[in-house]
Amino acid sequence: MSPQYSCLIVEDSPMMRQLxxxxxxxxxxxxxxxxxxxxxxxxxxxxxxxDLIITDINMPIMDGLKLVKRxxxxxxxxxxxxxxxxxxxxxxxxxxxxxxxANAYITKPIQAPQxxxxxxxxxxxTE
Amino acid sequence: MAAxxxxxxxxxxxxxxxxxxxxxxxxSSKSNGTSSGKPTKPAPKAxxxxxxxxxxxxxxxxxxxxxxFRRGAELTEELIREDEQLRSRLGELERENAALRAHVAxxxxxxxxxxxxxxxxxxxxxxxxxxxxxxHTWSHSAERFAEIEAENAKLASLYVASFQxxxxxxxxxxxxxxxxxxxxxxxxxxxxLYLCDEERGQLAPIASDGVPLAKLRRIEPSQGxxxxxxxxxxxxxxxxxxxxxxxxxxxxxxxxxxxDRTAGVLVVYSTFEHKPSFVDVDFExxxxxxxxxxxxxLAARLFAIxxxxxxxxxxxxxxx
Numbered sequence: 001m002s003p004q005y006s007c008l009i010v011e012d013s014p015m016m017r018q019l020x021x022x023x024x025x026x027x028x029x030x031x032x033x034x035x036x037x038x039x040x041x042x043x044x045x046x047x048x049x050x051d052l053i054i055t056d057i058n059m060p061i062m063d064g065l066k067l068v069k070r071x072x073x074x075x076x077x078x079x080x081x082x083x084x085x086x087x088x089x090x091x092x093x094x095x096x097x098x099x100x101x102a103n104a105y106i107t108k109p110i111q112a113p114q115x116x117x118x119x120x121x122x123x124x125x126t127e
Numbered sequence: 128m129a130a131x132x133x134x135x136x137x138x139x140x141x142x143x144x145x146x147x148x149x150x151x152x153x154x155s156s157k158s159n160g161t162s163s164g165k166p167t168k169p170a171p172k173a174x175x176x177x178x179x180x181x182x183x184x185x186x187x188x189x190x191x192x193x194x195x196f197r198r199g200a201e202l203t204e205e206l207i208r209e210d211e212q213l214r215s216r217l218g219e220l221e222r223e224n225a226a227l228r229a230h231v232a233x234x235x236x237x238x239x240x241x242x243x244x245x246x247x248x249x250x251x252x253x254x255x256x257x258x259x260x261x262x263h264t265w266s267h268s269a270e271r272f273a274e275i276e277a278e279n280a281k282l283a284s285l286y287v288a289s290f291q292x293x294x295x296x297x298x299x300x301x302x303x304x305x306x307x308x309x310x311x312x313x314x315x316x317x318x319x320l321y322l323c324d325e326e327r328g329q330l331a332p333i334a335s336d337g338v339p340l341a342k343l344r345r346i347e348p349s350q351g352x353x354x355x356x357x358x359x360x361x362x363x364x365x366x367x368x369x370x371x372x373x374x375x376x377x378x379x380x381x382x383x384x385x386x387d388r389t390a391g392v393l394v395v396y397s398t399f400e401h402k403p404s405f406v407d408v409d410f411e412x413x414x415x416x417x418x419x420x421x422x423x424x425l426a427a428r429l430f431a432i433x434x435x436x437x438x439x440x441x442x443x444x445x446x447x
Contacts, residue, residue, distance in 0.1 A: 013307050015291040022283035026276075107401050109314045112280030113273075 005030045005123050006048070010041035010055035010067060011085070016108070020054060020085075023112035027119060038062025042070060045077055052122055053077075054115075057086035057093060065100055072101035081122040085110060281408045284312055285415055292419050296435075298427040302334045305393065305420055310336060313409050314402030315395040317372070319343055321353065322391035322424070330357055330392055338374070338396065346392075353392055356380035360389045362413055369404050372397035379405065381413045383421035390421035 007030055011017045017034050024032050033050070035041040037059045045053075053071065057064035064084055071077045083104045084097040094105045104118050119125075180188075291304045302320060309315040317337030321330040324345075330353065332343035346353045356363050364379035365372065372378035372395070379395040393416055398405075 013311060015287050015304065015307055016311055018287045018290065019283060019312075022287065023280065026279075107399075108311045109402060110311075112283060113276050 003029065005051045005125070006033065007031070007052040007054060007119065008033050008035060008041060008044055008050040010035040010038060010053065010059070010064065012037050012056060012059045016056065016085075016110075019110065019112075020115065023110075023115045024119060026112070026116050027123075027125060030119075030123075038064065038067040038070075041067055045071065045074070049076060050080060052081050052083070052119060054083045054085060054119075057084055057097065065096060068097060068100040068102050083115075083118055083122065281411060284408055285411055288312065288412055288415055289419060292416075292423045296427045296430040298424065298431055301420075301423050301427050305416070306334060306336050308412065308416065309393065309395060312412055313395065313405070314398045316370075316399045317396035319394045319396070320391065321346060321357075321394065323357070323389065330354070343374070351375060352377060353380050353394055356382045357389050357392050360384060360387075362417060364395075364405055364410075364413070367404055369395070369398040369402070370400055379413065381417050383424070384417055385421040385425060390425060393417075393420065 005027070007024060009017055009020050009024075009032060011020065011034070021032050021034065024030055033044055033048070035044050038055070039061050041053070041055065042062070053067075055064040055067050064086065068082055068084070071080065071082065078101075081103045082101065083106060084094075084102045085106050085108060086093060097105055103122055106115060106118060288308050291308065292301065295301060295304075305320060306318065309318045315336070317335075319332050319335040319338065319340075322333050323329075324331045327345075328348060330346035332340055332345070334340070335343060346357065348354055349358050352363050360382050362379070362381045365376075369378040374396060377394045377396040378398060381393040381395075382389045383391040383393060
């Protein structure tokens, strides 16, 4: 039986969330949960453990960088792989996210094959 | 030599005939009656007639016998040597024979191996051919898979754009979605939405990102690329670098069409640095927005005018 994976998408834009859900539907046995912003993301992380977190950087209330910081300081989720997605393609944002503990960085506009490849890589999905 | 020393002694290996002569000679001397004195019977005629052979004859006989025996011994030795030689030769031939048999067997083995090698070479060629075919098939399939994945991603983007555009009748939300679509799907850094002011015959900027709305001016018909896109009703975009567009020379102008009229123009002045040029899916998205955005905006506006109330059922039944 193939392993089951779970992924939490934290993104304030409904269309980006929808696009990500469409892209991730290409990966078998991956269950996707959506969160509207960082606070909603933390709430969902408090109730469940995920194999992967994908988060936007620019979000209201709690941005992606703060979310990464909180996740990395949480004993339950400190080892969960995190992919940062943002419209900013600057080296500075990338370095900040990676320094805080993000595992990968994807810039918008996202390319579905790129997202799928990154997710598979971090989840160690071979098929 | 012993025979010579005793004078008349017989050879060491006496011959049957010679022995007979000697015994007869002895019998003759006894018959002379010198030893026992008894009268003896008269000797037979033959014994009385024969006398001892002469010495030279005896010597010849002796020589003949010696020669005979010597030749016999030589002949025997020769036969033994020949026998040894023949045995040796036989051994050699047997060894040669074994070697030849081994050689023949080895040649057979080599022949079998050559046949096997030929078969294996053939199998190898077939396998290489099949592997090459499989590789080509796999390569073709991989390319096809990538194309399908890209097409799928494109359709997903278009579906999401369409879904978000028509999922609400709130004008503000639609405008926000339009800006998000351009920013997040196309990578637009500076953009604006112009709508048609039919009373003044101008295009008026109503929303923007990356540039203050106050900085944008109204556009007259055929004024610059935006005015041309409005009047001609056809989209315009730059080929190549889309990051260096300006307010005067935007990267893309997409007329928003509804019922063969242009209700407004979406303008992408420039894109982010990491989005250096437009790609296929962007053009598809431009087409979709050009065909759907105006309808969504007008529907939202009309819905707002009617206080957010759904039209009565009569409005729909009158259609048929």
